[in-house]
Amino acid sequence: MANPFAGEVVVTLEGVPHVAKLTLGALAELEVTLGEETLVDLVTRFEAGRISSRDVLALLVAGLRGGGWQGRAEDLRTVEIGGGPVGAARAAAELLARAFALPGEA
Numbered sequence: 001m002a003n004p005f006a007g008e009v010v011v012t013l014e015g016v017p018h019v020a021k022l023t024l025g026a027l028a029e030l031e032v033t034l035g036e037e038t039l040v041d042l043v044t045r046f047e048a049g050r051i052s053s054r055d056v057l058a059l060l061v062a063g064l065r066g067g068g069w070q071g072r073a074e075d076l077r078t079v080e081i082g083g084g085p086v087g088a089a090r091a092a093a094e095l096l097a098r099a100f101a102l103p104g105e106a
Contacts, residue, residue, distance in 0.1 A: 007098040011064060011091045012082025019067040020091065022059075022099035026066030033058045033073075046096055053085070059092035 002008035002019050011020045022030070027039060034055060036042040046055075060081070061073045081088045 004098060007095075007101070008067065009063065009091050009094045009098060011060060012087075013076070013079045015080070015082075017082075018064055018069055020060065020063030020069075020095055021066040022063050022095050023066035026062040027099065029065065030058055030062040033062070043100065051092075056085075056089050056092045059095055060088060063092075063095040 002010045006021065008019050008021045010017045012018070027042070031037070031039065031042055034042065034045070036045060045051075057073055057076060060076060061071070064071065081091075083090065
């Protein structure tokens with residue numbers, strides 16, 4: 001069970017729920033993966049609506065790894081993600097929103 005007040009989101013892979021969270025380390029990994037120099041650049045990218053399926057995948061990988069998952073992006077290319085592409089995009093959006101929510105806004 002995920003705790004939204006702690007920034008957690010449930011991502012279901014092959015029918016198994018996993019807790020995902022964008023920790024500081026996960027955000028740093030995301031910056032590198034997406035080629036952004038700073039956290040502000042990363043946030044600006046998503047606020048501008050410049051998000052691709054590659055970005056969704058990178059967000060999910062970073063969040064899952066922040067939640068303790070040991071997989072890689074390649075592992076997600078062949079698994080069923082709960083809700084399909086729409087569910088994946090929704091989970092990615094929730095990860096971002098919860099990572100930057102002020103206390104009480106989660």
